[in-house]
Amino acid sequence: MTNLSVENKHKAYEAAIKKGGKEKYHAKNKEQGKLFVRERLELLFDEGLLVEDGAFANVLSGDLPADGVVTGIGKIHGRTVCVMANDSTVKAGSWGAHTVEKIIRIQEMAEKLGVPILYLVDSAGARITDQIEMFPGRRGAGRIFYNQVRLSGKIPQICLLFGPSAAGGAYIPAFCDVVVMVEGNASMYLGSPRMAEMVIGEKVDLETMGGARMHCTISGCGDVLVKTEEEAIDYARRYISYFPDNFKIKPNIETPKVPANFEKTLDEIIPKNQNAAFNMYDLIDRIIDEGSFCEVKKLFAAEIITGLARINGQSVGIIANQPRVKGGVLFHDSADKAAKFISLCDAFHIPLIFLADVPGFMIGTQVEKLGIIRHGAKMIFAMSEATVPKISVIVRKAYGAGLYAMAGPAFEPDVCIALTGAQIAVMGPEAAVNAVYANKIADMPKEEQASFIENKRNEYREEIDIYKLASELIIDEVIEPNKLREALERRLDVYKSKQVDRVDKKHGVRPV
């Protein structure tokens, strides 16, 4: 380009940058259902990218437009948001020296501005030829993760995974608040299938080892599984609306809506038989503003539901046991899922609503080997630490440590509400009678056993009667199920000014 006039040279450079990599890579993208990075940004922002920095990175090399990453600032719902977005048409979105520097700078910008940052990841990993410049040093790739940790809880960090996120690069999603993965294209792995075969002798395909569905259902590294890139972008735009720009301010209050209309009332959908399953989503839909549920980790550990919603326009985080899946029992994965979600909401002033219908934590050899106590401790730790308004609702039952994990009375909820018919106890009547009278029952003539057991169970039910617990001030309010929405509205309104001083220490020692 040396022979061109200054003006023409500039135009040629600009055009090359906007175009991205070679045509064949654009064609390959299209084949895979992938959008070009600049198209993604058009969809993401209200009016496209408003500010771009470092577009001329590596411009003199000729084949590395923007050095494979677009960094800049745009608006979502009128709010300023920073972004880094890999360009998979440039050396498969790999990280060179300037790629990494650009990512670090946009992180620093997001911190200075106190605004959310989005990571649109589609990258094969480190560019080996550039390793001395981009890998080990003070402003090498490690700095990206260091910054992510530093920013965690200060500003929302959102990852949209459109392609691979390989090796070290897989830690970008790992340090984000939420990770959206496009099925079929997104993947996360430390070593590729080819490397796995070479190094450990495992023969496996990419989808099985690190595909989007696997991560969103089994490993828990992905939070939201979507079919298309457009869907991923829609989710991000929606998700961000529940959050403030940074931890110093509160989320926006949207126009309040009443809950959707249903034929059956809340009272009618909750089974009287404690042991029978019901669908907790049906309850959630009846207490939140219509259409406001934005679920996180829907496909992972489905025995607990975690999601953002609005009540009277106000952002809330819902943590609810799901009796339809595994009886709503808490497992290692469900505790882990809830722990992160609680911590996320607490960081950004989003009040927490616990909807308890829980027989307890799972027992048995399998789960003990998986460290259920250690994982359960994470959830109880995060819930105890949370200082946002905390509302505990005992929907049907809260037994054993399940009561603790779901913000029971000892954990400083601002209120513990029980619905009429709820039970709180160390264990349910069946298990309790068995625990206390097993020997006596065994010694008894067979024909007397059934009536003895039934009598003792009834005595036990009276002992744990919810009005008895209310009269002892163990729970703060008993309400009819159909009044729950109204009660939550009033509570959330009056708790808005809640202030809690932090405990004087550096930080707790988190069970992890």
Add this chain to the structure above:
Amino acid sequence: MTIIKADMAGTVWKVLVQEGDIVEAGQDVVILESMKMEIPIATEVGGTVKRVIVAEGDFINSEADLVEIE
């Protein structure tokens, strides 16, 4: 052929299908009892029940095979 597996440890409380039965996707085939709760296990595919692998009263671990559907 699909094997329907238990999603948690417990005791087989009720087996709802017999060999030769036609089942639809989403239909409950076994109810486990675990943690004093009824845990319905549904088949994710439709077909014919080829084999019932567990009997009522059996203790089974998570991931145990319950029913084979063809």
